[in-house]
Amino acid sequence: MSSRTPLMAGNWKMNLNHLEAIAHVQKLAFALADKDYEACEVAVLPPFTDLRSVQTLVDGDKLKIKYGAQDISAHDSGAYTGEISGAMLAKLKCTYVAIGHSERRQYHNETDELVNAKVKAAYKHGLTPILCVGEGLDIRKAGNQVSYTLAQVDGALKDVPAEQAESIVIAYEPVWAIGTGEVATPEDAQEVCGAIRGRLAELYSQELADKVRIQYGGSVKAGNVAAIMAQPDVDGALVGGAALDADEFVKIVRFRDQ
Numbered sequence: 001m002s003s004r005t006p007l008m009a010g011n012w013k014m015n016l017n018h019l020e021a022i023a024h025v026q027k028l029a030f031a032l033a034d035k036d037y038e039a040c041e042v043a044v045l046p047p048f049t050d051l052r053s054v055q056t057l058v059d060g061d062k063l064k065i066k067y068g069a070q071d072i073s074a075h076d077s078g079a080y081t082g083e084i085s086g087a088m089l090a091k092l093k094c095t096y097v098a099i100g101h102s103e104r105r106q107y108h109n110e111t112d113e114l115v116n117a118k119v120k121a122a123y124k125h126g127l128t129p130i131l132c133v134g135e136g137l138d139i140r141k142a143g144n145q146v147s148y149t150l151a152q153v154d155g156a157l158k159d160v161p162a163e164q165a166e167s168i169v170i171a172y173e174p175v176w177a178i179g180t181g182e183v184a185t186p187e188d189a190q191e192v193c194g195a196i197r198g199r200l201a202e203l204y205s206q207e208l209a210d211k212v213r214i215q216y217g218g219s220v221k222a223g224n225v226a227a228i229m230a231q232p233d234v235d236g237a238l239v240g241g242a243a244l245d246a247d248e249f250v251k252i253v254r255f256r257d258q
């Protein structure tokens with residue numbers, strides 16, 4: 001682990017309605033203390049329909065927990081049925097937006113080009129992208145995980161200037177480790193996260209690369225988070241299933257105690 005403040009983010013995916021979201025965030029807020037927020041940034045990424053409720057709670061109770069969306073439209077407004085714009089997310093005071101999650105790439109055919117447009121839309125509206133990258137099992141078996149993932153990074157950051165890219169969060173999520181219970185070894189995570197940092201140094205500068213937080217995601221739990229966080233280029237976790245259990249997520253935030 002490094003001097004970068006770790007970011008522990010819960011990607012709820014399509015789980016928890018707005019009432020369940022309020023109960024869940026209240027539980028997190030009750031459990032987390034000032035020292036937890038000093039050691040770690042904590043964020044949740046609820047479904048769109050929960051965001052207004054989460055905002056009201058966070059604003060009303062002055063909670064230190066951050067929140068964001070799981071996707072963003074590449075467009076600003078107009079006839080795009082079903083889409084949610086960056087302006088709408090900014091109005092809800094979202095800090096983060098996940099972009100290019102493997103489930104969106106897989107089930108919604110999101111290309112690197114679209115991911116790049118969404119990254120630009122996020123910055124246009126003052127949101128911080130959590131750019132998700134990572135290889136599938138076939139690519140891993142062929143030993144091509146680094147080149148594949150770096151090509152995703154290149155595609156997502158095409159024509160994104162350094163003043164914007166320096167705030168990006170990149171989540172390395174090997175697809176074969178998502179929701180499968182199959183965790184990448186800490187060395188697997190370090191290999192690709194280290195390569196991502198190297199690529200940021202090539203694309204921009206070492207100084208910028210040293211600032212960017214790179215998360216690991218894929219079957220992260222309280223029991224495995226400490227070993228992953230011990231890697232020098234891993235600065236946090238993007239947590240799916242385990243983030244739906246408030247007690248477990250609090251333990252992940254307290255990874256230093258595990």
Ligand SMILES: O=C(CO)COP(=O)(O)O
Nearest residue numbers: 011178179218219240241
């Ligand atoms: O996709 C993920 C987070 O974005 C990881 O999901 P799991 O933690 O359920 O494997």
